[in-house]
Amino acid sequence: MRAVTVTPGVPESLRLREVPEPKPGPGQVLLKPLLVGVCGTDKEIIEGRYGKAPEGSDYLILGHEALAEVAALGKGVDNVSEGDLVVPTVRRPLDCQLPVDYCPPGKYLEHGIWGLHGHAAELSITDAAYLVKVPKELRDIAVLTEPLSVVEKGVELGVESYKARLGSPPKTALVLGAGPVGLLASMVLRLMGVSITAVATRPHDSLKARLVEELGGRYIDAVHERLEGEFDLVIEATGAPSLAVQGLERLAPGGVEVLLGVYPPTGELKGLGSLLTDAVLKNKLVVGSVNAGLRHFERALAHLKEANDSLNGFPKRLITKVVPLERYQEAYVWTHDDIKVVLQVQT
Amino acid sequence: MRAVTVTPGVPESLRLREVPEPKPGPGQVLLKPLLVGVCGTDKEIIEGRYGKAPEGSDYLILGHEALAEVAALGKGVDNVSEGDLVVPTVRRPLDCQLPVDYCPPGKYLEHGIWGLHGHAAELSITDAAYLVKVPKELRDIAVLTEPLSVVEKGVELGVESYKARLGSPPKTALVLGAGPVGLLASMVLRLMGVSITAVATRPHDSLKARLVEELGGRYIDAVHERLEGEFDLVIEATGAPSLAVQGLERLAPGGVEVLLGVYPPTGELKGLGSLLTDAVLKNKLVVGSVNAGLRHFERALAHLKEANDSLNGFPKRLITKVVPLERYQEAYVWTHDDIKVVLQVQT
Numbered sequence: 160m161r162a163v164t165v166t167p168g169v170p171e172s173l174r175l176r177e178v179p180e181p182k183p184g185p186g187q188v189l190l191k192p193l194l195v196g197v198c199g200t201d202k203e204i205i206e207g208r209y210g211k212a213p214e215g216s217d218y219l220i221l222g223h224e225a226l227a228e229v230a231a232l233g234k235g236v237d238n239v240s241e242g243d244l245v246v247p248t249v250r251r252p253l254d255c256q257l258p259v260d261y262c263p264p265g266k267y268l269e270h271g272i273w274g275l276h277g278h279a280a281e282l283s284i285t286d287a288a289y290l291v292k293v294p295k296e297l298r299d300i301a302v303l304t305e306p307l308s309v310v311e312k313g314v315e316l317g318v319e320s321y322k323a324r325l326g327s328p329p330k331t332a333l334v335l336g337a338g339p340v341g342l343l344a345s346m347v348l349r350l351m352g353v354s355i356t357a358v359a360t361r362p363h364d365s366l367k368a369r370l371v372e373e374l375g376g377r378y379i380d381a382v383h384e385r386l387e388g389e390f391d392l393v394i395e396a397t398g399a400p401s402l403a404v405q406g407l408e409r410l411a412p413g414g415v416e417v418l419l420g421v422y423p424p425t426g427e428l429k430g431l432g433s434l435l436t437d438a439v440l441k442n443k444l445v446v447g448s449v450n451a452g453l454r455h456f457e458r459a460l461a462h463l464k465e466a467n468d469s470l471n472g473f474p475k476r477l478i479t480k481v482v483p484l485e486r487y488q489e490a491y492v493w494t495h496d497d498i499k500v501v502l503q504v505q506t
Numbered sequence: 507m508r509a510v511t512v513t514p515g516v517p518e519s520l521r522l523r524e525v526p527e528p529k530p531g532p533g534q535v536l537l538k539p540l541l542v543g544v545c546g547t548d549k550e551i552i553e554g555r556y557g558k559a560p561e562g563s564d565y566l567i568l569g570h571e572a573l574a575e576v577a578a579l580g581k582g583v584d585n586v587s588e589g590d591l592v593v594p595t596v597r598r599p600l601d602c603q604l605p606v607d608y609c610p611p612g613k614y615l616e617h618g619i620w621g622l623h624g625h626a627a628e629l630s631i632t633d634a635a636y637l638v639k640v641p642k643e644l645r646d647i648a649v650l651t652e653p654l655s656v657v658e659k660g661v662e663l664g665v666e667s668y669k670a671r672l673g674s675p676p677k678t679a680l681v682l683g684a685g686p687v688g689l690l691a692s693m694v695l696r697l698m699g700v701s702i703t704a705v706a707t708r709p710h711d712s713l714k715a716r717l718v719e720e721l722g723g724r725y726i727d728a729v730h731e732r733l734e735g736e737f738d739l740v741i742e743a744t745g746a747p748s749l750a751v752q753g754l755e756r757l758a759p760g761g762v763e764v765l766l767g768v769y770p771p772t773g774e775l776k777g778l779g780s781l782l783t784d785a786v787l788k789n790k791l792v793v794g795s796v797n798a799g800l801r802h803f804e805r806a807l808a809h810l811k812e813a814n815d816s817l818n819g820f821p822k823r824l825i826t827k828v829v830p831l832e833r834y835q836e837a838y839v840w841t842h843d844d845i846k847v848v849l850q851v852q853t
Binding site for chain 2: 257258260261262263264316319320323324325326400403404411412413418419420421422423424425426427428429430431432433435436437438439440441442443444445446447448449
């Protein structure tokens with residue numbers, strides 16, 4: 160079967176190649192991947208900066224954001240049936256008793272990223288317990304479920320930790336970044352009735368800016384405009400250390416900043432003491448959040464349906480490029496105006 | 507009546523002087539202060555770095571950590587009676603709808619600190635709604651209630667935000683600092699069955715180190731020993747920016763650091779991005795916490811009673827110096843080995 164692979168650690172080793180078809184073991188399912196989303200983690204892996212092949216394999220099949228059909232059931236599987244439309248979660252625990260999204264590095268495997276093949280292939284396998292069924296009507300947009308699940312967990316943490324301390328949900332949110340994670344966060348917050356201000360580097364006439372405004376949010380072009388005001392909730396989705404600090408400074412009393420980015424190791428901070436004292440005197444909270452649990456995948460599907468119905472088909476407009484498997488290389492290059500690029504593995 | 511006062515902003519203006527007796531208005535009570543604890547905030551005020559006199563007064567009576575007797579009731583007061591032993595909370599909202607401990611600077615007044623006279627005087631007044639009744643048996647230690655209330659809020663935030671995400675309470679805690687706040691935090695965590703490691707600069711044969719070990723905790727002399735390991739919960743009570751960063755680095759997956767200190771404005775941080783990425787990949791949470799709500803005062807009294815009964819009278823040993831009003835100056839100087847110094851206003 161054909162699969163999009165890399166040799167982890169070897170920059171630009173991306174290729175479409177023939178590989179053996181996987182066989183589902185007990186408790187596993189054989190999947191027929193349909194659509195696979197591409198994201199920043201793929202980019203890191205392709206550049207040789209991250210990623211690990213499964214035990215005994217010298218290549219890694221990419222693709223952790225997948226929409227697939229169940230092709231066959233391994234022994235004992237009864238929670239899904241052949242032909243079901245499903246989204247597999249990404250992470251599997253490795254000698255870790257914590258909820259899987261809290262397992263630390265070294266204590267998990269991740270499809271298409273770390274030690275488990277992904278779904279950018281004509282067939283793939285995964286554990287049946289980690290599948291979320293997708294209503295047929297969401298076939299076109301359910302490929303957004305995995306990135307949205309990460310947002311759902313972050314927003315849940317932000318809203319709940321604000322509510323637990325202040326007694327009512329946050330009213331205002333600042334979203335740093337208007338990439339897929341930033342826009343999905345703005346979408347969810349809009350559905351929750353939170354007023355949104357989004358900041359990114361695209362101009363006001365860009366698609367990203369227009370999508371924020373379509374959600375009823377205020378868009379700030381960070382290149383030309385200053386960010387003002389205080390916010391109950393800040394979602395940090397740029398991966399820029401300086402913006403994470405600005406987000407903390409912009410928190411209203413009791414405010415929560417949720418860090419969803421992965422940051423370059425650099426970045427310097429002066430006046431650390433003032434930042435800490437301000438965080439104490441204003442009861443500020445900062446939480447890092449990575450990956451997601453099954454419930455976040457379920458909530459993501461519910462929000463995709465709600466947004467699809469009530470926000471004029473908003474989710475679909477986040478998918479700015481769909482590339483057939485044969486032209487896979489085009490899926491792994493994107494412009495600043497691309498939001499979500501999707502590889503169409505098969506129809 | 508006699509009162510310990512400062513002229514805010516004027517360093518070393520501390521003096522014992524005659525001032526007019528206060529009159530309780532409707533909803534207020536006249537208090538006869540018995541014991542007043544002294545803390546770092548008093549030090550800042552005495553050094554002229556903080557503090558504000560009430561409207562229309564050029565002096566501020568100190569004393570925000572108080573144990574008092576109700577001397578007289580203002581009109582409409584029915585929640586306390588004359589002779590009751592009480593602890594007044596510190597903060598009053600000023601045009602702020604948030605829970606009072608979440609009101610930001612500028613939106614509150616604080617007895618003995620900012621805009622309201624304190625209780626280091628033969629008589630004082632406060633609002634009856636902000637009093638906590640003290641069981642007679644706790645007369646000797648209830649002066650610890652206010653600083654403990656701040657700890658109770660911080661520990662509550664730490665434990666609850668850990669439990670909300672990981673599904674079970676934290677098992678291990680690192681307490682940075684062995685001053686009153688650090689030792690009170692170790693005491694509360696010990697009562698909650700959390701294993702404690704405390705770090706401070708005193709040697710192992712110091713009172714502070716011995717008190718940690720008496721709680722069954724591990725003491726680390728930061729001057730000579732390295733801090734190792736990861737912890738579910740970190741309570742930062744030193745006010746040193748570098749230790750707040752170390753605390754964050756020492757968090758286990760899903761761990762929570764609670765910042766209770768006030769920090770010098772300085773402090774530099776290199777490699778901010780690595781710290782942020784680590785916080786994301788390990789789902790770490792940092793929360794600043796200041797002041798406290800009434801429920802934290804109630805819980806403080808319950809924990810003082812429990813510690814008194816089950817930890818061999820531990821709280822009393824935190825009070826290392828009691829100074830009569832006449833020798834008030836001795837209350838406002840303390841050695842590294844002092845833990846809580848208390849001014850005995852009257853008996």
